[in-house]
Amino acid sequence: MDLLLLLSMAYLRLLLLPFSVLYGFAVWVRNRCYDWGWFRSRSFNHPVIVVGNLAVGGTGKSPMTEYLLRLLHEHYTVATLSRGYGRKTRGFFEVSPLDTAADCGDEPLQFKRKFPHVTVTVGEDRVNGVRRLIQSGKEVVVLDDAFQHRALKPGLAILLFDYQRMKRPKWLLPAGDYRDWFSERRRADVMIVTKMPGTATEQDKADIRRMLRSKHRDIPVLFSKIGYGAIVPLFPGEEREGITLTAQVSVLLVTGIANPAPLRGYLATRAGDVVQLSYPDHHQYTKADIRNMINRFEAIANPHKLIITTEKDAQRLLMPELSGALVTLPIYVVPIHPLFDGKEEEFFRQLVLTYCARVLGS
Template sequence: MILLRKILFPFAVLYGFITTIRNWFYHKGILKSYSFPIPIIAVGNLSVGGTGKTPQIEYLIRLLSPNYKIAVLSRGYKRKSSGFLLADYASTAELLGDEPFQLHQKFPSIQVAVDANRKNGIERLLALENKPDIILLDDAFQHRKVKAGFYILLTAYNDLYADDFILPTGNLRESSSGVKRADVVVVTKCPPTLTEAAQNQIRQKLHLLAHQQLYFSAIQYDVMLYSESERCSVASLLNTDKLLVAGIAKPQPFFNHLQDGNDEELEFPDHHDFTESDIQTIQKKSKNKPIITTEKDFVRLKGRINPAQLFYLPIQSIFLSNGENFNQQINNYVEQSTGNRPIS
């Protein structure tokens, strides 16, 4: 695989050139970006998958929803529908995509919509009778057709954009110079014990602009496991034989957190569409043992596996330090914004 990526280096150079020209066209106004008279916060990354966008979106929902009407707009990756769709009681993971459906179920008081055309999606949300006060754009850092008012760029601790290269040789969707569009950069999935000296080393490596704020976050696992109808503590099942199932990018930390010596692991691709054959494999390997999966996978497995066996482990994003500063920066933008500023 590594050799193949090296062989594809010329295509990476070509892809990087195309994305650079595209960004230059937007910068010069040759390609038009659209702004809207409402605070819009975009969360995204420079790389492909695995940076923790959904936990960051959930963090913003918890921060803002007590005081504002929130809408989340996603493209709905791998959904079996098209166009604009606003989540309601009839929505499913197949129609919305697993992550939007997870947000819809977890935060019933907010609006969740999907549309690959973010401009159209925003216009449809603003045309609602109960229109939102704030729109959170999920995975929209490269969606230049819309000008968000505030950009949060995520980069994973073990896969920093500064150490990566453009697709297909690396995993970057565009040149690392794209970081200049960010207001805030969050290094996600950090070890909880990351020292200040290690943080400063990363800070120097990322070469941020003077106005850009850098934060460090970690994944916090819930102490409880949840099924459709009950819950139990993680501790109560740690020493119990179980099957761990994950269809997410980079699932090893999830496995490590729950793994006991006799546990089995089943790993599937990110956003995996579980087939009947997959379900049979899971059931066969479980041998009536508890099955623990991620929250994202649970929304696709629920109703297809014995509910008495199937549990999920929620996660949250927490800041290692200066979380209050991040919250204040977001709140200041929302309070002061009457629209969206142009991107330099």
């Protein structure tokens, strides 16, 4: 069955290739219009850092943005600007911890709840958003997922690649996963390959460096793994604190993210068994989804059982119309963060801090 599914998907990709050619031509023309100065790219005299990717979703932009916020807020007044994917509002506004995912999107809400001291904003027009943040006195602006937003010229562009996708064909949408040409990596200032498995060797890294090497610029290539924190309850309560995963615990994993495979693999090494309930990226949960989740959880025979979800999904599950049905369930969230090796982390930290200090003249 799996083989038939793979063959059918491969056949579908081939059928979609003509549309990818048309899409690729349009993207190429747009990029050249910016490169040749026919379209204007606006730059700023303040540090503007962009975290982005070339493929669709699942490269770890949110954890990398959080890493930058932790690093920078100790030195500067920092703001972050996102489009606010999945929100039902329009325009530029500042996110409050009391907002919902429908107001601002799941990722900006996650940033604000984890970093209440940081100004978190959303807005479709990145140039206008950055201008407003700088005018309000912010020293550094970090943009989540804006590498393709060519109207804005970042001072530091951080481009992420998922390790598992590196050996796959770099086909453009809709036949493939790439929304921009692989050659556009030349616009990055640093490239980071994320979600490195523990089995990756130095030869694997060398092969990837060769693949990513640009003939235009000598761009640093770094590698990071996923670091997992201790699970925390979605709803507070003393009886829920201090719970840990053991081989005696069964887990219902509920995700609406682009690539839940690494999280499932991590849980499989720490729990007795893992049942997965997977939805598309940024899935807007409904009451029917919640009923299905409860039914799947109740069907697990093991009395020692938990529901595990991600930080992004938590923002959507906390919607007022849904949370009432979940509050009595043992739902826990797994925090994640990027892990570099010692030398590469120090290089990356100094790269970011030196850039900000140079631009601000400090």
